[in-house]
Amino acid sequence: MSTEILDMLIDDNNIDIDPEMIKKAKEMILATSTPGFVNNVSTMTKGFLYDIVANPRTGIDVDKFDYLARDSYFCGVERCFDHERVMNMTRVVENQVCFKWSEAENVYEMFQTRAKLFRRVYAHRKVKGIESMIADALKAADPVFRLKEAIEDPREFMKLDDRILYMIERSEDPELKEAQSILGRLHRREIYQYVNECIVPYEMTLYYQSHEVTEEDVTTCQMKEKHGIELRPHDIVVHNLTINYGAGTSNPTVGATYRKYQITRDLVSLMMPCKFCEIRIRVYCKSTHPRVFAAAGDAFQEFQRKSFGRSQSIHSTSAEKGNKKRHRSRAGTVLGGSCSPVSNSCSWGMSRRYNFLSAKLCDVQKGIDSERSDILQTPSTHEDFSYLSQDI
Template sequence: MGECGVPPSQRGQPATFRDGAATDRRFVKHVFDNVHGSITLDPLSLKFMDTEQFQRLRDLKQLGLTCMVYPGAVHTRFEHSLGVYWLAGEAVRCLQTYQGSEIDIDCYDAQTVKLAGLLHDIGHGPFSHMFEHEFLPQVLPGSKWSHEQMSVQLVDYMVDQNHIDIDSDRLRKVKDMIIASSKFAVKKSSEEKHFLYDIVANGRNGIDVDKFDYIGRDCRACGLGCNFQFQRLLEGMRVMDDEICYPAKEYLNIHKLFATRADLHRTVYTHAKVKAIELMVVDALVKADDYLKISLYPFDPAQFWKLDDTILKTIEFADSKKLKESRNIIQRIRRRDLYQFCNEYAVPKDKLEHFKDVTPQDIVCSQKANGVQLKEEDIAVSNVKIDLTRGKHNPLESISFFKDYHCVKKFSITEDRISHLLPATCQDRIVRVYAKKPELVEAVSEAFENFQLKIYGVKTQVHETPEAKKQRR
């Protein structure tokens, strides 16, 4: 790679028309973001941004149905993608400033990483992760579909459909960076700069600019405090042995990153009411699938990009009798006639390793013979998993640190050397049960308690289901 990382075929061309070279300011755009301030978009990124496929992200709420509980959570994947684009550029800028010549990072690398940040969520389905993790498994049992894979397919589709001029090597790297933290990550050759693939989606230790943006943006939108400071990590990080490492003194700040993410999962993403609404939307989509064929969209990029959060409006205002059941569920959501939360329990620590998801059938099989006879379709169960990105393991153990900037050795911080105030357990499993009809709350709650006694010998829920809930009709 020659001048400023420009491919040989582009050398000698005017700067405006060369990927990776100094950019003529007449051909850039400035967008003001309410989290990061002014963001400058380069010409190549604008070619992707000014497409129908990218503009679709304006109709995908970042937090899906969370806005039904947190009214301010109406931000979209469009602005999140701009934020990740900007942060990816900031990360590369910091590495260039302090180690540019040492690690051979250039403008071509910078633009490639930024483009990966811009496009990393282009393949996301409607309603945040609910489409991928809740809806598709019901209509396509065993499906291995992922939004990362769809992002890669959509990037190729966008290039072809919009005739975007981008060299094949850069395109390959962008796609590999998008899937770098997924199970589809591609093994890279020894000639690659591996650390560049840890900036947008970090499969090595989970510290990436995607989290930096959505944690700050989601906290702001939901009115929650965020005491994690990503700026310190960007300024302090350093590449050692082709890996991004961090000052040892920042280990508590890094732990705050993972702890804040876990708090968001507990209080926002998996809020009991949010999950109730998600369960209802899943039921509505499943019932509508035979007619609308929603489950076919994820396997064709040409169709998938047309699918967004407006699918609820499509169902709600359709005249077809085949969508009546789905319409009724959506109307219940509008009227706040939600599935009734009965109770929840946290899986005991000593049972976490062998835990299996609880199903409506488990609850039905635990009901008493006398009284109301419950059916599986009367019950909804939400199995919530919250961790610090590494399951039962402490994420700090997978991160490389250095003592100071004179030091040439990296090391990990083991559990016995960190603050004893930090939690000893790094994951939580919560089982929540809902009655689909208010008059069944008492029966479902009783069956749920019987299930706990049968499995654990004790009621593991914190308190009884309130009597007022049981008496609702």
């Protein structure tokens, strides 16, 4: 789609540009998605140019520099990776982008920052829950808006933005009732409830990379007699989340070239990671009914026992918690019951800090008031010119 949009922009704006230049630009865009392309880069004239935008060999490129710096800053995720230093220490040697040997650890930090952002931001529990709801709403609205056709046409694709959600909400078409219901839940913060998740054992990672877990796989493990209901595939959502360093289960820095020295993982540090990929299976429940939620949790636990021989669950949300909105009371306030020693000490500490700040603010206000009264009581030093008006 990116190359088709490029062609559309050139045609619409009548840009006179060398076709060979356009071809090279497209090759740089498609470098990471074209099979076998990486093998031909080294034989090209100025092949190092294909390592800058989308590096097909190592994944170390300015595209990652851009979104890692931007998303870390705006999402408040700390990062140790310094992309400016890496660029300053980079040179072109023998038609390849080469890094200074001292930046080997910094390069590892880039991939660690990427994995951290995927865990904490891109694949956050709430983010994926909301993502599933929006996806379901768009699927339900597809017969009316024909979104599947729009994503195949670059001109129509460029028109798609967040306004499509407002169009669905305000439409009076009866075919959009299901989509409107989902978006209504989203506005009321009735997000698909997080049930549980697990990390696939590392020895099974390769298998589950090509065999994703489906809703049917989980529902076939349900215990109907325990909950007295039948869990259906459309009652839950299953996410298969792959978090890696950008090269599957491999170490992406193996292909990185350094000036003067070839750096291996052991030469950087003995504390470098030895595994570079993990797969998480996460389950959400669409229904707000407590029994459906509990059935989904038990079915997922049974699925893990059958698939992995043991439960790999990280944490879960109980049925009671899933159907209650959590409210935070103000610091130092106890609602409906006795307060524990810990909360008592917290309340006492908060009260002391509050009283201290209040006293300081009162002192400051008194100082301002006294200065203001001094100014008002000071006699005016300006000369009285009222006699001039009398003469006139």
